[in-house]
Amino acid sequence: MDLPSGTRNYNYAEDMAIFRTKTHWFLLFALLVILFTAPLWFGNYWLSIANLIGITIIAVTGLNILTGYCGQLSIGHAGFMAVGAYTSVILTTRFNLPFLVGLICAGVMAGIIGMIFGIPSLRVKGFYLAISTIAAQAIIIWVIRGWTSVTGGYTGLEASPASIGNLILKSQTSEFFLILIITIIAIFAAKNLVRTRVGRAFVAIRDNDLAAEVMGINLFRYKLTAFFIGCFFAGIAGALLAHTSRLASPEYFSFTNSVLYIGMIIIGGLGTTIGPIFGVIFFQLLNVLVTKLSPALQSAFPHLPGGFTSGIAPMLFGLAIILFLIFEPRGIAHRWQLFKSAYRFWPFSY
Amino acid sequence: MAQLLQFTITGLAIGMIYSLIALGFVVVWKSSGVANLSLGQLVLLLSWFTYSMLAQAGLPFYFGLPLVIVFALLLGWIIERIILRPLIAQPILSLITVTLGLAYFIEGIVVIIWPQSQASLPRLFPMETVHIGSAVVTQEYLWAALISVVLFILLSLYFRYNRMGIAMRATADDQKAVQACGIPVTKIFSRSWMFACVLAAVGGILMSSIGGIRQGLTETGLLAFSVVILGGLDSFAGAMIAGPIIGLVETVGSGYLANFIKWPEIRTVIPFIIIIIVMCVKPYGLFGENRIERI
Numbered sequence: 001m002d003l004p005s006g007t008r009n010y011n012y013a014e015d016m017a018i019f020r021t022k023t024h025w026f027l028l029f030a031l032l033v034i035l036f037t038a039p040l041w042f043g044n045y046w047l048s049i050a051n052l053i054g055i056t057i058i059a060v061t062g063l064n065i066l067t068g069y070c071g072q073l074s075i076g077h078a079g080f081m082a083v084g085a086y087t088s089v090i091l092t093t094r095f096n097l098p099f100l101v102g103l104i105c106a107g108v109m110a111g112i113i114g115m116i117f118g119i120p121s122l123r124v125k126g127f128y129l130a131i132s133t134i135a136a137q138a139i140i141i142w143v144i145r146g147w148t149s150v151t152g153g154y155t156g157l158e159a160s161p162a163s164i165g166n167l168i169l170k171s172q173t174s175e176f177f178l179i180l181i182i183t184i185i186a187i188f189a190a191k192n193l194v195r196t197r198v199g200r201a202f203v204a205i206r207d208n209d210l211a212a213e214v215m216g217i218n219l220f221r222y223k224l225t226a227f228f229i230g231c232f233f234a235g236i237a238g239a240l241l242a243h244t245s246r247l248a249s250p251e252y253f254s255f256t257n258s259v260l261y262i263g264m265i266i267i268g269g270l271g272t273t274i275g276p277i278f279g280v281i282f283f284q285l286l287n288v289l290v291t292k293l294s295p296a297l298q299s300a301f302p303h304l305p306g307g308f309t310s311g312i313a314p315m316l317f318g319l320a321i322i323l324f325l326i327f328e329p330r331g332i333a334h335r336w337q338l339f340k341s342a343y344r345f346w347p348f349s350y
Numbered sequence: 351m352a353q354l355l356q357f358t359i360t361g362l363a364i365g366m367i368y369s370l371i372a373l374g375f376v377v378v379w380k381s382s383g384v385a386n387l388s389l390g391q392l393v394l395l396l397s398w399f400t401y402s403m404l405a406q407a408g409l410p411f412y413f414g415l416p417l418v419i420v421f422a423l424l425l426g427w428i429i430e431r432i433i434l435r436p437l438i439a440q441p442i443l444s445l446i447t448v449t450l451g452l453a454y455f456i457e458g459i460v461v462i463i464w465p466q467s468q469a470s471l472p473r474l475f476p477m478e479t480v481h482i483g484s485a486v487v488t489q490e491y492l493w494a495a496l497i498s499v500v501l502f503i504l505l506s507l508y509f510r511y512n513r514m515g516i517a518m519r520a521t522a523d524d525q526k527a528v529q530a531c532g533i534p535v536t537k538i539f540s541r542s543w544m545f546a547c548v549l550a551a552v553g554g555i556l557m558s559s560i561g562g563i564r565q566g567l568t569e570t571g572l573l574a575f576s577v578v579i580l581g582g583l584d585s586f587a588g589a590m591i592a593g594p595i596i597g598l599v600e601t602v603g604s605g606y607l608a609n610f611i612k613w614p615e616i617r618t619v620i621p622f623i624i625i626i627i628v629m630c631v632k633p634y635g636l637f638g639e640n641r642i643e644r645i
Contacts, residue, residue, distance in 0.1 A: 073443055075450070120629040126442040127385035127583070131575050132629050135622035138572070146613025259450050266447050307465030315458025321451030325444050326436045 004344050018191065035180055039173040047172045051244055053284045054179035055237050058186045060264050060276040062233025067262070068271040069194055070226035071206030072121050073130045076137030077234050077261045082144060082253035084110040084235025085242035086151055089159040092243075099163045103239050110235025111228040113140070118227030122220050125209070137258055144250050156249030159242045175244045182240065186233060191273045193229070202226055206271070256314070263321040269333025278332040283317065290316060352484035357602045359482060363491035364560070365577075365597020366498035371553035371570060372577035372589040373505065374546035380522035380584050381542040384434060384445045388453035390571020392547060395456050396422055397471075397554035397563045398464045404472050411474065418551055426547030430540040438536075457568070470562040471555070494556040501552065502590050505545075509586070518542060522584065569618065573600070576621035580628050582638020592636060596621060 004023070009015040019025050039047060063077045084106035091102040117136035121129050144151045151157060162169045162178055169178050193199050201222045204212035213219050242248035260283065268279025294309045324331065371393060378386050399421055403414040433452060437444055475493045479486050509515040517533045518541065529535050557570055577596050581588025604617040628635065 067443070071443070073446060120626070120633070124629060124633045127379075127446060128579070128629065128633060130385070130387070130446050131579060131625055134572070134575075135625045138622045139619055139626075142613070142615065142619045145615070256454070259454060262447055262450060263454075266444075270443075305462050305465065307461040307463070310465070311458045311461030311463075313458065314454050315462065318451045318453070318455025318458060322433055322448055322455065325440075325448045325451065326433070329440065329444055 016195070036177075039176055044172050047176050049284060049288060051172070051176055051179050053280055054176075054183040055240050055244070056261075056264070056280045056284065057183050057277055058240070059234050059237035060261050060268075060280050061186055061190045061273075062230040062237070063261050064265050064268075064270070064273075064276045065190060065193065065202070065233070066226050066230030068265055068275070069199060069206060070202040070223065070230075071125075071209075072118070072223060072226060073126070073262075074133040074227075074230065075130050075255075075258050075262060076117070076133035076135075076140070077230075078253040078255065078257035079137035079140035080110045080114050080231040080234040081238030081241065081257075082140055082248075082250065083113045083231075084238035085248045085253070086144060086157065086238075087235065088239035089157050089242050089248045090150065092160055093157070098165075099160075099243065103236060106239035107232040107235040110238065111232040114227045114231025114234070115224050118224055121223050121227065134255070134258075137255055141250050141253065141255075152248075154250065156247050156251075157242075159246050159248055161246065162240075162243045179240060179244070182236065186236070187273065187277070190233075194273070198222070198225060203271075260317060263317060265331075266321060266329075267324045267331055269331030272331075272333040274336065275331050275333040278336065282320075282332065286316060286320065287313060353605070354602070355483055356485040356487065357605045358598060359485055359487050360491050361598040361601030362594045363487075363495040363597070364601065365594035366495045367553050367556045367593075368570065368573050368577050368596055369590045369593025370498045370501060370549055370556075372574040372581070372593060373502070373586060374549035374553075375574055375578050376584065376586055376589050377518075377542045377545045377549075379578075381518050382434070382438075382521075382539045383442070385442070385449065386546060387446060387449040387575075388456060388571070389546075389550060389574050390568035391453040391456040391460070392425075392550040393554040393557065393570050394563075394565070394567045395460055396425075396547070396551040397558040397567055398460055398469075400551070400555050400558070401464070401469050401471055401563055405469065415555070418555070419548055422547040422551035423544045426544035427540050429547070430543035434539065434543070435536065438539075453568075453571075468562055468564045471559050474555070474559045488560075490556075490560050494560065497552065497556065501549070502586075506586065514538075514541060573621050576625045576628075578635075579625050580635055582635030584639055585635070585637035588635055588637030596624065599624065 003009075003020060007021055009020075014020065019028055038050065042050065059077060059081055063074060066072050066074050087109040088099075088102040088106035091097045091105055092099055097105075113136075117133065120132045124132065145153055147153075162175065164178075167174075169175055194202065201212070201217045204215065204217055205219065205222055205226075209219060238253070241252060245252070264279035264283050265276055266279070267282055268277065269275030290313045294312050298304055298309050328334065371389060374392075375386055375389055378384055396418065400414070400418045403409050403417055404411070407414070409417065429452065433448060434445075437448055475490050477489075479488050480492060481487075509519055517528065518538050520531075520533070521528045521535055521538045525535055528538075553570065554567065557567060573596060577589055577592045580596060581590075581592030600617060600620050603620050607616050
């Protein structure tokens with residue numbers, strides 16, 4: 001049930017509309033008002049969390065296009081983010097290019113590297129592809145750590161704050177607006193991309209790649225396109241992360257992050273636009289909860305073992321991934337769908 | 351020359367351990383089609399458990415080591431029963447991701463229970479070094495190689511002559527036919543996970559008796575993946591042959607390349623470079639079955 005009861009489409013434009021009814025438009029408007037006035041009532045701590053959520057949503061949306069729509073599992077997404085981060089930081093600090101140029105170049109560079117590592121995807125899939133993307137992540141991080149003259153090695157590179165024209169976005173609030181706008185653009189682009197010819201080709205490849213090929217879809221081209229688009233998003237996210245935290249360091253782009261991104265799309269719901277948003281918010285809020293609660297728990301119960309505070313987060317994340325896969329493989333997005341159809345039919349449900 | 355010989359011997363011996371761990375992967379993959387990405391974390395967990403039994407609880411070897419094996423069997427059974435059983439016949443994406451979740455979960459558990467970053471097992475093997483030609487090798491490497499070969503032979507015999515072993519091979523071949531014959535497939539799945547955990551335990555004990563227990567033990571899991579990819583995912587002999595090759599390339603390659611490439615940790619990326627090369631040249635490995643798919 002995509003539409004409320006009694007709403008009918010009489011022409012193509014109505015059928016394709018994302019926001020169909022007046023209620024949709026009203027809710028969208030309310031959400032945008034709340035988001036754009038958020039700095040008024042959020043403190044700096046929550047703004048920084050919101051920034052992190054926004055950046056992660058961009059990256060995970062890219063991963064969702066690659067894995068959720070095109071079916072190419074990538075466990076090296078953090079590596080592609082790192083490519084974007086370093087590209088942008090090097091271009092803006094060494095070559096004094098404007099931030100926006102650096103941002104776009106970051107996306108393109110990450111996309112190209114992603115395409116290179118996506119080449120094996122034509123011949124292999126499933127586990128093989130997973131391992132080759134893990135290899136991509138390891139090799140990228142190794143190059144970043146080793147190529148000290150360009151990337152600064154373990155210590156990383158200092159990044160300048162983001163700027164548009166003469167406007168330098170230094171404060172938490174201005175960064176929030178930047179990330180918010182880019183996130184909205186990314187989500188909107190992703191939503192529309194998957195409704196185009198390219199997006200439908202991705203879905204066909206995911207569902208049955210042999211049938212897709214027989215139908216005349218050029219597998220090589222579309223798989224590489226998926227890698228390019230997915231990694232383009234990752235590159236943008238990586239660049240934003242580096243510029244807002246003023247540092248590009250290999251620590252931000254570890255293998256565990258790549259695994260977490262996979263967990264986020266699984267928990268949110270594979271192959272839906274809204275899924276990554278749910279997944280990212282779920283994980284980041286869980287993370288906040290753990291970092292806030294675990295020291296308190298540690299001091300309240302002295303018998304807890306010593307590594308409790310540092311070990312509880314990965315344990316809970318792993319547990320969440322396992323539980324969702326067993327009990328709700330379609331993720332929070334599916335629950336949300338159920339909820340929507342339930343209230344639309346209320347009180348006359350089937 | 352002495353250096354080359356030394357690298358070769360240690361590389362081959364370490365590679366044998368990788369083969370052992372990789373065999374655990376192959377057993378599970380062949381019987382149930384699950385790609386176990388939590389291999390490295392299992393190795394880490396079981397090594398720490400061994401440390402608890404031998405060093406912290408101070409049990410003698412003849413009691414502590416069998417206890418570790420029993421724990422590994424139990425762990426394999428629990429993992430299969432609770433996590434993998436509900437996911438039978440799910441797409442490969444879910445199966446891979448659930449083992450990633452498991453890996454993350456185990457890592458958290460390990461940090462909670464054993465917060466120290468490293469430890470060393472009590473000595474399992476004699477101290478004296480052995481002179482082979484002009485190379486000087488500690489005995490641990492030779493013992494590791496010996497134990498791996500013995501275990502491989504035992505496993506091969508099991509799969510050839512034991513009823514359950516034959517059933518496991520049959521399951522790998524055709525699950526539906528096996529089910530029609532009245533063989534409980536789920537029992538075979540749990541048996542294969544128990545095997546995988548025991549192999550991970552033995553591999554972990556051997557690895558940590560050589561290099562101590564570190565967080566880096568999880569990387570042996572990644573090395574085991576490069577072994578199975580080189581050898582072919584569904585081939586026992588492939589894993590057994592590819593292991594020493596990977597070990598050899600790793601030690602000899604990193605030993606000599608370190609003179610030319612000054613970037614640190616070249617050792618850690620060599621297996622990945624091998625993976626990428628194998629993927630591009632011969633994706634199904636040296637001995638893997640080249641699957642032909644039907645529409």
